[in-house]
Amino acid sequence: MSAKHPVIAVTGSSGAGTTTVKNAFEHIFFREEINPLIIEGDSYHRYDRAEMKVAIDKFTKDGKQLSHFGPEANHFDVLAETFKTYGETGHCKRRYYLHSEEEAAPYNQKPGEFTPWEEIEYDTDVLFYEGLHGGVVDGDVDVSAHTDLLVGVVPIVNLEWIQKIHRDNSQRGYSAEAIVDTILRRMDDYVHYITPQFSCTDINFQRVPTVDTSNPFIARDIPTPDESFIVIRFRHPKGVDFPYLLNMIPNSFMSRRNTLVVPGGKMGFAMELILSPRIHELIEAKRKA
Numbered sequence: 370m371s372a373k374h375p376v377i378a379v380t381g382s383s384g385a386g387t388t389t390v391k392n393a394f395e396h397i398f399f400r401e402e403i404n405p406l407i408i409e410g411d412s413y414h415r416y417d418r419a420e421m422k423v424a425i426d427k428f429t430k431d432g433k434q435l436s437h438f439g440p441e442a443n444h445f446d447v448l449a450e451t452f453k454t455y456g457e458t459g460h461c462k463r464r465y466y467l468h469s470e471e472e473a474a475p476y477n478q479k480p481g482e483f484t485p486w487e488e489i490e491y492d493t494d495v496l497f498y499e500g501l502h503g504g505v506v507d508g509d510v511d512v513s514a515h516t517d518l519l520v521g522v523v524p525i526v527n528l529e530w531i532q533k534i535h536r537d538n539s540q541r542g543y544s545a546e547a548i549v550d551t552i553l554r555r556m557d558d559y560v561h562y563i564t565p566q567f568s569c570t571d572i573n574f575q576r577v578p579t580v581d582t583s584n585p586f587i588a589r590d591i592p593t594p595d596e597s598f599i600v601i602r603f604r605h606p607k608g609v610d611f612p613y614l615l616n617m618i619p620n621s622f623m624s625r626r627n628t629l630v631v632p633g634g635k636m637g638f639a640m641e642l643i644l645s646p647r648i649h650e651l652i653e654a655k656r657k658a
Contacts, residue, residue, distance in 0.1 A: 371456030372658040375651040376496045376515055378503030380566050381522035382529055390522050393640035394497065397648055406455070406493040410500010411466035413448045418481025438501065439558030445510045448502060452515035455496045462486045494652060504566035513569050518647055521570035528578050528592065530585040549586065572643060573602040576633060597633030601643065617642055
């Protein structure tokens with residue numbers, strides 16, 4: 370953790386509301402005139418797309434499971450070192466994982482590959498990470514220990530599965546059987562490396578649908594934001610102005626002394642209201658330091 374060079378991490382599984390999160394932080398950074406160094410979680414995978422397919426086959430033949438959720442497929446140590454180095458110096462190394470033809474074209478590379486590591490030497494105000502493992506702990510490696518603000522964004526697991534099934538089927542052409550196999554292959558890593566992060570987040574945003582998702586494998590559509598609530602849990606509720614938030618967000622309510630519930634369509638607005646003061650405090654402390 371660092372006053373001079375703050376590290377902000379958003380950790381969450383795919384389908385958790387990535388676009389909403391990005392928009393909220395972009396708005397905050399713009400208003401506060403913050404220049405962030407953006408780090409993408411996928412860039413810390415151990416294998417590129419082709420290598421991952423080979424590695425999965427090898428692990429399967431050895432009677433083991435390999436997934437992007439676990440340590441065997443990621444460089445948790447490099448991620449922790451990136452956070453630590455930035456906190457100490459304000460500089461670090463970065464690379465990108467190229468998801469698509471569009472992303473790969475400027476680098477003259479293929480989709481599914483990594484760009485070379487580059488040393489980021491220009492001055493930035495904060496490091497902003499978004500990915501699967503912003504608060505992961507694995508043995509002696511504790512990524513969460515190097516964050517100044519750790520935010521969790523996650524749907525309940527059945528909703529997460531519904532979103533994955535629909536996305537992988539419609540966008541990637543995977544069969545229902547292949548998607549279920551992937552979910553099962555990831556389950557052990559999900560339980561041990563993804564879920565525990567949400568107990569140590571400073572603020573957690575969990576999307577909960579208000580329609581029946583009891584059997585995600587037969588759901589015909591994805592619940593909309595208006596068919597959902599966002600459950601917001603504060604690790605340290607002291608100092609949170611709950612009356613102000615309740616007044617500003619229509620139809621919101623408190624379910625526990627540290628938990629605010631807001632309509633799903635107000636997720637972005639709630640994020641900006643809640644996170645803006647936190648980020649402002651980090652920047653003020655940085656300037657004083």
